[in-house]
Structure formats: C-alpha cells, structure tokens
Amino acid sequence: MEKQTVTIYDVAREAGVSMATVSRVVNGNQNVKPATRQRVNDVINKLDYRPNAVARGLASKKSTTIGVIIPDVTNAYFASLARGIDDVASMYKYNIIMENSDENDQKEMLVLNTLLAKQVDGIIFMGNRVTDKLREEFSHSRTPIVFAGSVDDQQSVPSVSIDYVKSTVEAVGKLIKEGSKKVAFISGSLSEPINGKYRLAGYKQALQQAGLKFDEKLIFETDYSYEAGIKLASQLKGTEISAAFVGDDRLAAGVLNGLTDQGVKVPEDFALITSNDTQVAQLVRPQLTSITQPLYDIGAVSMRLLTKLMNKEEIEEPIITLPYGLDSRETTQK
C-alpha cells in the first residue's frame, strides 16, 4: 500500500471548505472564522496532512532555504561559523543547503549556480578570496548575500568579521614587546586579502611602531595545514627568529609541535600567537596564545544580517566588525 500523499485538496474536500481556506489556516491567516479553523485543523490532524514545501516554494516564490558556501566543514574555524549560521537560520525558520567549495574557483561557481537554481532566498559565503567572476555572478543575481568571516576587499558586499589589521597589530606588538626582534609572519596564501592585505599590513604597522625594519625573509607563505606547520618548524629552528604570528590554528599547532619535538622550548626560546581561537589552540600543550574571535557570533550575526537583507529592511551598516580579543596562554611570556 503505497502511501498516497494527502494534499491540500484532500483536506479541503474533507473539511467542506476551499483550498484557499485551508491554505489560510495553515499559514495562520486571521481571516478565518474560529469554528472553521477548528474544523480544518481537525481534518489536518486526522489526515496527517503536511504541506509540500516545494509546491509552496513555487507558488510563493520563497524557498525558506538559504545557501551556505563553506570551504570545508572539517575545518573547525568554518564549522564554528556554520553552527552560528544554522542556529539563527532555524530561529527564523530557514533551512540550510551547505556546499563545500574547497576554495576552488570552479567549484565555487558551480555551487553558486546550483544554489541559485534551487531558488535559495539568500546566500552566506565563507572563503578567503573572491574571484571577479564570482563577484560578477553575485551582483547579477537578485539574491542577497553576505560574507562571513571575511571581507570583500572592495567592500561592496555585506560582511561580518573582526578587524584583521588591528588584531594583528596587537598580536605582533605583544610579541615584540616581550622581547622578540625577529618576528615571523606565517600565513596562507598572500594572494588572499585577509593575509596579503590586512594581516600583513597589521604586521608591518606593528613593526613600524616598534621601530623595527621589515624583512622579507620573515614572511612565510604556506598552506593551512598541520603538516605545513611541522615542516615549517624545521626551517625555523636555528634561525634568529624567536617568535611568530600565525594566521591559522592548525598551522600554528604544527609549528608548535614541530618546534617542541625538536627540543625548542616554547615560549622560552620561541613565542607563538595564533589567530582563530579554535579549540585546537587550547588542546595543544603548551596552549596557544591566540587572538580570540567570536566565531559563533560571526556566523550568527551574518545570518541575522541576511534575514534583514531578505526582508528588504533598511540596513544601517552592511560591513559589520565584531570585537576580538587576545588571550595570553602558554606560548607567550604572559
């Protein structure tokens, strides 16, 4: 016995009303006589009627679904944002279609298009850079979008993040103040604005404030992985470098563990500050001093912003900067 799906029409017939009325009670429209509402609700329960969201979406042109483009769910940083996004999304009755992009240009285009095809009401984009093609696609579509945990360097898209320049100035400044003359700057690709533009600027600014000269050789561009950190650690050993600012926690954990495994004492011989305050930073020993970010909130606020955009509400400020902190743990003097 194939379960025949019960439609709004069945309910209407059974309750002796029109589809319009059923639709009204389902959607909480007030123009229904209480008695009728009751009758319809009874039938709904009796028949176990569940509105078909797809049909609803077609008729209303709203899918109550938003698309989330995430580099990799497996990355704790992005996963935390995602959690914030999801929580406020469900608060507002939206569902989330999540797509891993691997920060691959082609894949990003692809998922963006399928998201648009699915008629998502809005999109949250996570990633460290935006290609021109992608930006163009964004502006073409009528679908609102917000960047979470990153800024469009043209500042043309609503976004929420922390102040990467200032936080880096502070972190590097601390390293210098605690006695390091040679502070390495370790990050992912410098072609990503967050690194090449903001963090690097902060690094230089901190140097300048301390009257130190910028040295190209202290800049290490690598990828965001634990392994890359381990490898970097061997390069670092035996140099004059005695501290490092690192743009990613897993990378930092690699550097730390690599250093420690080689007998370098952290923080005595080498100080370290990382950037994302992911749980990783607290799991390793010694615990990583880190810039702290309201990860969950970045996601949550992004989603909240998106709901406003979708409602065409007036937005006071589309580029939101959330407060950050600097938590001194065990890889700096204190």
Place this chain on the structure above:
Amino acid sequence: MEKQTVTIYDVAREAGVSMATVSRVVNGNQNVKPATRQRVNDVINKLDYRPNAVARGLASKKSTTIGVIIPDVTNAYFASLARGIDDVASMYKYNIIMENSDENDQKEMLVLNTLLAKQVDGIIFMGNRVTDKLREEFSHSRTPIVFAGSVDDQQSVPSVSIDYVKSTVEAVGKLIKEGSKKVAFISGSLSEPINGKYRLAGYKQALQQAGLKFDEKLIFETDYSYEAGIKLASQLKGTEISAAFVGDDRLAAGVLNGLTDQGVKVPEDFALITSNDTQVAQLVRPQLTSITQPLYDIGAVSMRLLTKLMNKEEIEEPIITLPYGLDSRETTQK
C-alpha cells in the same frame, strides 16, 4: 530594472519550439534532432536561462536534495562524516540540507519533519540513539534513510559503521596485555546503544578473555566534552586505575591533559586509548593511541548506499561494517 526571470517558455518561443523540446535538451534526452538541440542551446545561452529547480522538483517529484541530520557540525567526528557524505552527494548531483540536532529528541523530530516537508529524496541520520517516536516516523515515510556512524540497535535501518564490539575488545585487550589490571571504561551516556550495548560488551569480553573480573566502579559515564575529561582526570588520579578506554577523542584529550597537568606520566603511569581517530588525537602530546575509523568513508559509503536506496536498486547488505584499525601512538606502551 528588476531582472525578469527567464522561463522555459521564453526559451521555447525564442527558439521556435515547444516547452517539451526545451525540457528535453535541458535534461539531455536523446530524442532531439541535433540541429534543434543546437538552436535551443544557443537560445539558452543567449538568454542565460537557468532551470528553476523548485518547479522541476514539483513536476518531477524529485528534489535532488537529501537531508542530513547531524548532532553538531562543530564536532570533528561528525564533520568528517559529513564531508564524505557531501562529496559523494555532489558526485551524484544531490544537494544537502544540513540540520543540527544536538541529539535533542524534540529537535530531531522537528528537523525530520521539515526535511520531509521539503521533499528530500533521502535522509542520512547521524546520532547515537534513536527514540521510538523517531523510528516510527522513519518507517511511516517512504523516504529512504541510512544511519551513518551508528547502528540502529534493532538493525532495522540501513547503516554503515565499524564493529564497535570487536574494536573495543581489541583496544581494551591491548591495555590489559600491556600490564593494566584495572582498566577504566569511559564513555558518554550508557543509554546510547553504542556505549551501553556495544562498547561495554566489548569491554566485558576483553576482561573475560584476560580472566579479569568486571568491576562496576571502573565504569565512568559522562558527557562528550573536553571539560568532562579534565574533571574526570582528577577522579582518576590516586586510584589503582592505570589505564582507560575512552569513547570520544575530545573527552580523551581532556583526560590526558588533565592527567598530565597533575603530573601523572602518560603512558608510564597511565595508558589511554581513544576511539574516533579524529585529528585531535594527533594534536595532543603525547599523541593518543586510537582505534582508527575510516571517518570520511563511513560518510561516503552511507551516501552511496542512500543513492542505491533512492534508485530502488537491489541492496545486498543494508548493514555495512567498515574495517577499523588500532594505531599505537604515544599513550600506550607501543
């Protein structure tokens, strides 16, 4: 100028064919003369036509979307599974609606229902227990479902996981063989079959094989968190217990760090084996010896199984058990 969406009808008119023909070329149906196909494709490009997936879904009764119920994306274990799921899902052109359940019964029911309302073609469920209500809901619906990383203890639902009993026997066996007479069993709620039924059974079996007596006092039931581990560590210190099997990596990391911080030497004074082989296990120092699970594959295989179910293909074996391993790292003798 509000961008007027271009529909299949516009393409049809412009190309001088019927909607049916356009639909055919869009869907790769072979019954179209190459010349016509070409003409239609040209118009599609010219007009930048993108099929509306919602309308498509309504007409075809397929959403090409699957629902994923995950306890918490922020948990590395589940995130890894999710990644596997997503990769093969997109391989098969499915999109994923992801819902965090927090393993909360009520929330699970809720998300299941919205998933069903959205007409997902299939569901992947992650979680450690299934309430009867949920099970009933599953069986009511015609939507195929598979459990990833857990088993329905009634074995009535397709699932993919590892053999929790055998892997635990092996892990606990190793601990005993290496000299521990008192091995603690530390896990999350015993009401979850994975703990109370399978792992515990494995634990007892290992004891029995070694001729050891089961001792209620060695069973520690807590929650899966780093903090819980830290707390547990103080309880453990000073007892005769000299080893522990732990059901979760973050929990294990907590125990390890807690022990170490109190001056207990691991593995010399206390040996530890954890269960999920999440990256956490390798980040901590000493690195946690762990049962290894093919996390990504569990997700991937689950999704593959689901595609078969959705295609109504013949399934040889709906309860899939993937191979596990035991990686001796630094929290056991070797």
Place this chain on the structure above:
DNA sequence: ATTTTTCATGAAAGCGTTTTCGATACTTGC
C-alpha cells in the same frame, strides 16, 4: 509503391501550493 517502424516534436495535463478578486453573509450605525 506501400506498409511499418522509428524519430522528432507539440499540446496539454498535471505537480500542490499561494494569492487575487469577487461574492456572500453578517454587523453596525443611523
């Protein structure tokens, strides 16, 4: 040359809702 098959296409009926617009039935005010 005629009959069959096969191919290519179009007309139109859904798919299950929402929503507009008008109609009817009640209230209310006077």
Place this chain on the structure above:
DNA sequence: GCAAGTATCGAAAACGCTTTCATGAAAAAT
C-alpha cells in the same frame, strides 16, 4: 429597516517545469 462596512470564504489563475500521448514526418522493410 436600510445602506454601508466588514468578516469570511471560494473560484480560478498563476508558479515553471516534466511527462504522457498523439501526430506527422522520415526511414526502413516489404
């Protein structure tokens, strides 16, 4: 009691696509 307003409801037209069925044309078989 009657006009005017208001609350309640229904008919039916979308929404943008897929899919069945019929049809005519072209190809193959006789």
